[in-house]
Amino acid sequence: MLTVHHLNNSRSQRVLWLLEELGLDYELKRYQRDPKTMLAPPTLRELHPLGKSPLVTDGELVLAESGAILEYLVEQYGGGRLIPEPGTNERLRYRYWLHYAEGSAMPPLLLKLVFDRIEQAPAPFFVRPILRGVPRRVKATFIEPQLELHFKYVESELGKSTWFASARSRAADPSSSADR
Numbered sequence: 517m518l519t520v521h522h523l524n525n526s527r528s529q530r531v532l533w534l535l536e537e538l539g540l541d542y543e544l545k546r547y548q549r550d551p552k553t554m555l556a557p558p559t560l561r562e563l564h565p566l567g568k569s570p571l572v573t574d575g576e577l578v579l580a581e582s583g584a585i586l587e588y589l590v591e592q593y594g595g596g597r598l599i600p601e602p603g604t605n606e607r608l609r610y611r612y613w614l615h616y617a618e619g620s621a622m623p624p625l626l627l628k629l630v631f632d633r634i635e636q637a638p639a640p641f642f643v644r645p646i647l648r649g650v651p652r653r654v655k656a657t658f659i660e661p662q663l664e665l666h667f668k669y670v671e672s673e674l675g676k677s678t679w680f681a682s683a684r685s686r687a688a689d690p691s692s693s694a695d696r
Contacts, residue, residue: 518542523556523569524549527582527618531570534586538593554633583615613680621670624662631655 522528561567572579600606635651
């Protein structure tokens with residue numbers, strides 16, 4: 517039985533969505549972040565030393581990293597569905613977009629999340645201008661331009677086609693689920 521160890525506000529949604537697309541039965545175990553630190557609870561470290569989510573267990577197998585989990589699920593349970601044929605340009609685009617989400621798009625989004633939290637953190641009166649000013653400057657000069665660049669890129673790519681990769685690549689392309 518597949519089990520998804522789902523941490524609130526994590527990349528687990530990507531895995532859950534694919535499991536639904538594949539029509540697979542799975543168990544969902546929910547975990548909550550610590551409200552102060554926003555870190556995962558120690559119980560996740562019992563499954564994987566980093567205590568990260570998503571985690572998927574399939575029997576004795578423990579898988580981490582959403583891209584690797586998606587690839588495993590499509591290869592193990594997809595039966596050739598949701599993935600373009602090997603050796604095609606569509607397959608290359610599929611692999612690119614599958615990993616783009618974590619490798620390129622996620623870092624500026626995560627930086628924005630972290631710097632927003634720093635900017636809003638409680639601080640003594642005399643430190644507050646610095647604590648607010650540094651994150652604002654980093655966001656304005658680096659993070660927001662990077663996000664704008666990524667959003668324009670994604671919009672440009674979607675302007676060329678209905679899908680990021682192909683009609684068969686639902687594992688890499690959540691936009692394609694709307695046209696079923």
